[in-house]
Amino acid sequence: MVRSAQAIFPFQSLARWASVAVLGLSLGGCLGYDGEYARGYVVDQHALDQVKVGSSAEQVLVVLGTPSTTSTIGGSAWYYISQKVDRPLAYSAAEVTDQRVMAVYFTPQKKVERIANYGMQDGKVFDFISRTTPTGGAEQGFVKNLFRNLLRF
Numbered sequence: 001m002v003r004s005a006q007a008i009f010p011f012q013s014l015a016r017w018a019s020v021a022v023l024g025l026s027l028g029g030c031l032g033y034d035g036e037y038a039r040g041y042v043v044d045q046h047a048l049d050q051v052k053v054g055s056s057a058e059q060v061l062v063v064l065g066t067p068s069t070t071s072t073i074g075g076s077a078w079y080y081i082s083q084k085v086d087r088p089l090a091y092s093a094a095e096v097t098d099q100r101v102m103a104v105y106f107t108p109q110k111k112v113e114r115i116a117n118y119g120m121q122d123g124k125v126f127d128f129i130s131r132t133t134p135t136g137g138a139e140q141g142f143v144k145n146l147f148r149n150l151l152r153f
Contacts, residue, residue: 035089036097040082041068043102048115057110064104078104 050063060078067078080102087094101118 035087036084037087038082038084041065041080041102042082043080043100043117048102051104051112051115053112053114055112057106057112060104060112064102067104076106076108078106080104 047063051060064080068081069079071077071079082100082102083096084098085094086097099120103116103118105113105116107113
C-alpha cells in the first residue's frame with residue numbers, strides 16, 4: 001500500500017507545529033528571568049533607624065528580628081548577614097556581587113553600644129556607617145593570647 005504525498009503532508013506539518021510549540025514553551029520559562037536576588041537578612045532602613053544607641057536588646061529583637069548569628073563569647077554582638085547574588089542565566093553559577101554584615105554591639109548591661117554595617121569595598125572589609133576600616137591588631141590573635149598566658153606562670 002503506497003500513500004500519497006497529500007496524506008503524509010498534514011502529519012509533517014502537525015509535527016513541525018508541535019516542535020515549534022514545545023520549543024517555544026521551553027524557552028518561555030527563561031523570559032522575564034531577573035538573575036539578581038538577595039539571600040539572608042534584608043536590611044529595612046526604616047527599621048534600622050528605630051534602633052538607637054542605648055536601646056535594649058529586647059527592643060532590637062522586636063525591631064530587627066532574630067539575628068543570623070551572635071558573637072561566641074558572651075553574646076555581646078548580634079550579626080545580621082545578607083548577600084546580593086547575580087545569576088545571568090537560569091542554570092548558570094551564581095556570583096556574589098555584594099555581602100553585608102549588620103553588627104549590633106551591646107554593653108554588658110545589654111544596651112546598644114554601636115551599630116556597624118560591614119561590607120566589601122575594594123576587597124577590604126569596610127564599615128559603611130562610620131566610613132572606616134577596622135585597624136589591624138585591634139583584635140587579639142591566638143598566638144598573642146597564647147604567649148601572654150604562658151608568661152603568667
